[in-house]
Amino acid sequence: MPIRVILADDHPLVTEGVKAVLETFDQIDLIASVTNGRDAVTAIERLDPDITLMDLNMPGMNGLTATELVLERDPAARIIILSMHDNPEYIATALRHGAKGYLLKDVPTEEIVEAIENVHAGETYLCTGIDGAMQPTLDCDREPLTSREQIVLLRLARGLSNKEVGRELEISVRTVETHRKNIKRKLAIETTAGLTRYVLESGLLGLTD
Template identity: 65%
Template structure:
C-alpha cells in the first residue's frame, strides 16, 4: 500500500503489554508505506522513555499496563511534551474510559476490536490535528457528583488496584502528601469512606478492569 512518496512517514510508538496484540498491530501497520512503527513499549514508563528517545508523531497507547498505566503515562507525556499526540487503543468500551482519556489529553480513542483499517484512519486523523473518538464520553466521571480532576482520576485508578499511598506516589512521581490530599478529595467528592469502596466504584464505573 502506497502514498505520496514525497511525504515523510507518520512515525508511531506502540505501547501495549500484550505481545500478540502489539505484534499484530505492528505487522498490519508495516504494510502501509506512509506509517512507520519506530518503537514498542510494554509499560507506561517504557512508553515515556521511548517517546523521549524517538519523538514519534503518534503514540498508540493501551490503558491497562503493569506499573504506570496508560492514562497516567499519557498525562505525564503531554505535561512534558504538549505537542504529543496520543491515541488510546483499548479493550474498554465504557464512555467513562473515553471521558477519562480525553481529560488526560488523549487525541483519540479506539477499541482493539475495530477493523484494522480504522486504526490507520484514526492515526491519519490525529496526525492531521483532528480528534478521533468513536463513542460519546459521559459528562463527568462521577455522574451528578462533583467531577474528579484528571489527576484525581489517575490517583483513583492506581488506588483501586490496591497500591498504597507510597506506591502511588512513586508511580506518578509525586509526594506521598500529595497522594493523601488527592485521596481525601476523591473520597469527599464521591462520598466514599473506604479503599474497598473506591475499588468497587472504579469497577462499577468502568475505570478499573475487573
C-alpha cells in the same frame, strides 16, 4: 513524509497484529514498539513520534500515567489510547488525561489507520460505536483525578487502609488522607464504599499502576 508511530502494548498478539497492519501502509512508519509505560515515556522523549498508540493496561506504569507524564514534558504530543474497554467513564478519563483518540483493540484494520491520520491532522478520534454514547460523559465538567489520585483510589478500592497505602507508595499517612479528601471532593462521593462502587462500575479496577 510518512507518519512516525510508536506502539506501546504488552500483549504480543495485539503488538504483532498492529505491526502487521501498519507495515502494509506506506504513509505510516512504525519507528518503535515497547511493552510498558515507562519505556513508552522514554521512547517518546527520545524519538519524538508523530503519534503514539498507547495501551491502557501495562506493567510498571499504566497508559494514563504515561500519557500524563508525556504531556507534561511535551503538550503537543499526540497519543491514541488502545483498550479493550468501551465504558464511557474509561474513555472520558483517557481524554481528560490528554489523549487525542481512543480505539478499541477489535476495530477493523482500516480504522486504526484512519485514527492515526485524523489525529495527525489535529482532530480527536473516537472509534466507531462509542462517540455518540460519550457525549453526556464528555459534557460533564467534573474536575479530573490526577494520576497520583487514581493510584491512591485504586488501592483504597482494594481495601487498603491509609497506612497501608502510604507504606506501598512511600508517602505519609497525612498525604494519603489529603489525596483521599480530594478524591471524594472531585467525585462527590462521601464514603469508602461509594469509592469502591465507583471504581467497579467505571471499570478502573483493571488498571495497573
